[in-house]
Amino acid sequence: MNAVGQPYGAPMGRKPLSVVVAGGGTAGHVEPALALADAVRRLRPDARVTALGTERGLENRLVPQRGYPLELIPPVPMPRKPNADMLKLPLKVRESVKQTREVLDKVGADVVVGFGGYVSLPAYLAARGRTPIVVHEANARAGLANKVGAKFAARVLSATPDSGLSGAQTIGIPLRESITTLDRWQLRMQARQFFGLHPHAPTVLVFGGSQGAQTLNTAFSGAAEALGRAGIGVLHAHGPKNSVAIQQVPAAPVYRTVPYLERMDLAYAAADLVVCRSGAMTVAEVSAVGLPAVFVPLPHGNGEQALNAQPVVSAGGARLISDEETTPQRVIDEIIPLALDAPRLQAMSRATMGSGHREADQVLARIVLEVAGR
Structure with a gap:
């Protein structure tokens, strides 16, 4: 004073x-x-x-x-x-x-x-x-x-x-400043330890907003065994009112399920790729931290979620899959190869950061x- x-x-x-x-x-x-x-x-x-x-x-x-x-x-x-x-x-x-x-x-x-x-x-x-x-x-x-x-x-x-x-x-x-100043690479080991993830395996972050998304829950739980056999770890927020049954492959990277992500900064830092809805805030955060993305727009409303994602998709930082096409087989055919393609993910990351504010x-x-x- x-x-x-x-x-x-x-x-x-x-x-x-x-x-x-x-x-x-x-x-x-x-x-x-x-x-x-x-x-x-x-x-x-x-x-x-x-x-x-x-x-x-x-x-x-x-x-x-x-x-x-x-x-x-x-x-x-x-x-x-x-x-x-x-x-x-x-x-x-x-x-x-x-x-x-x-x-x-x-x-x-x-x-x-x-x-x-x-x-x-x-x-x-x-x-x-x-x-x-x-x-x-x-x-x-x-x-x-x-x-x-x-x-x-x-x-x-x-x-x-x-x-x-x-x-x-x-x-x-x-x-928020915790997102705009986030250094994913510096926090990676700490973030993976926080969630109990494999320290070095390619890791996919899956979430559908604060309430989860049944489409993503069904697609990824159905592909859990294939993800494990491919050597891919998963951090999956299924929503506080939902649950998912996961068949974990022995000796494979961890498939971690949580109801809600309180520490989104650490979740972003832990991941090499994110699969999520494309609400405006989500697209903005993913772009700001330079995280390659596969967006699955909510099929309801006036189509704004697909429009939210379009600038990042056009820049090469993300892919777009419709809700009805997001199935366990699509995860196996498209998400797994992408998660294992480190050079492609690096190029997407650079493009994603260029589209953010x-x-x-x-x-x-x-x-x-x-x-x-x-």
């Missing part, structure tokens, strides 16, 4: 910067918001960053873990098709906006930064005409909340070009400070 009781770094006579981030619901919304929060605090240690969320979102676990205050507001889910819920929407929006406005007043918000999802829409409407807004779109196709917010935002940013938001500046996705958190933080007038 300085002589007048303000934190060091705060201009004399001015209150500390107050930033509100709205990115609740899924990890794809929460993690970029927290990466921005960390970057803002590195630039302005006196800044107060408050996260908006709902009772059921992952933010209830992730935000407190990272040391930021969380304010809960009613969610505003947008029905995909006309139904009875559509009639209730105006009342839900009004109540959520009212409570969000109370939060913005309470924390003295200087700027609101939204990342899409259920929490962002009321945040944008509550801040409109009162508090400057910054919108960040992580997906290749913008969602409804960000399309609304972009209409009256001071700045609009996106992870990829052609997101559907007019005038958006492409900066990539803000990622490691500095997105810093770029967005500077834009947020500029919009806030700080």
Whole structure:
């Protein structure tokens, strides 16, 4: 504290910067918001960053873990098709906006930064005409909340070009520092020891997001014996509500199954190749750490997962396999030969790193400070 009781770094006579981030619901919304929060605090240690969320979102676990205050507001889910819920929407929006406005007043918000999802829409409407807004779109196709917010935002940013938001500046996705500074090669032995993997065998990382993916679970558990006989180790996160039965080959590299990966940095460091869904955050992290990938896009939604992966695939850093084609036989025919082809993996790694945006958190933080007038 300085002589007048303000934190060091705060201009004399001015209150500390107050930033509100709205990115609740899924990890794809929460993690970029927290990466921005960390970057803002590195630039302005006196800044107060408050996260908006709902009772059921992952933010209830992730935000407190990272040391930021969380304010809960009613969610505003947008029905995909006309139904009875559509009639209730105006009342839900009004109540959520009212409570969000109370939060913005309470924390003295200087700027609101939204990342899409259920929490962002009321945040944008509550801040409109009162508090400057910054919108960040992580997906290749913008969602409804960000399309609304972009209409009256001071700045609009996106992870990829052609997101559907007019005038958006492409900066990539803000990622946590443990990912952007990760040296996979330096941490490899430590990471493999942490997960109990073979120290030298080619290793494939398999995961389907925070809840797992049944397609990947079935394909890899069905090919477990072939993977073992080929001398390939596997680290497979099957999801906390799922389980997989693995037939382990004697004297083969370990096939390690876990419900969830708390240490994604070590999981990336342990792997030579990753097979996973292609959510925007996953693609961004894999690209940032230079990990060759085989992406299996979620077959639902509006096709944005395939679009998320396309820039990395086009650059030569990844391959794309459809969900329906991801079978044990496809793992045997395509994944095993690729995992054993070290020169090919090295070339893919170089191409993957070239398609990433490691500095997105810093770029967005500077834009947020500029919009806030700080």
